[in-house]
Amino acid sequence: MSLLSINKIYKIIEMAELIYGKIGSERINKSETFIDKLSYYLEDFNITGRCSVNVLHKYIDELSQEEKAEVIALIWLGRIPSGQVPEDFTNLIKQVVELIPRNYATSYIIEKPLLAKYLRDGLQKLDIWSSASS
Structure with missing residues (x-):
């Protein structure tokens, strides 16, 4: 990764x-409550x-x-x-640039x-992920 910082x-x-x-947490696949849905619409997560x-x-x-292309490439790698x-x-990264329209990357x-998970797995495959961060 040349442009995208690990941070x-x-x-x-x-x-x-x-x-x-x-x-592995119970939040995944759990149905959304009203508060969950409402929080998705609020910009200020504080x-x-x-x-x-x-x-x-x-x-x-x-x-x-370029950073978005690197994120997508990392997802694909993961x-x-x-x-x-x-x-x-x-x-x-070259494939991402060719296949994903710029206005659709986000x-x-x-x-x-x-x-x-995909990003973490991608970092592991690049030998960048540190177990201290997980």
Whole structure:
């Protein structure tokens, strides 16, 4: 990753876990309550104590197009099954640029309920993820 800082990835993982829940927690696949739905519409997550999809959307949208391409490539890398040899990360970025329309990149990223898992797995495959951060 040449443009995207590890701190930005950790921030995305943190927000995604607040929104979608951590893998293995009971929040995932749990039906939404009224408060859950309401919090998604509130920009200021300090009011609710929770992060909303709108906050994540705004954060991702402020990334450069190149950074978004690296996030998507990291997601793709994280989705590759463990037994398979991962593709070259630079090649994945090129594929993202060719296949994902620029105006759709933010939506593509935030619509993944397993976003935090994919990013974490992608970082592990690049030998970047530290167990201290999990």
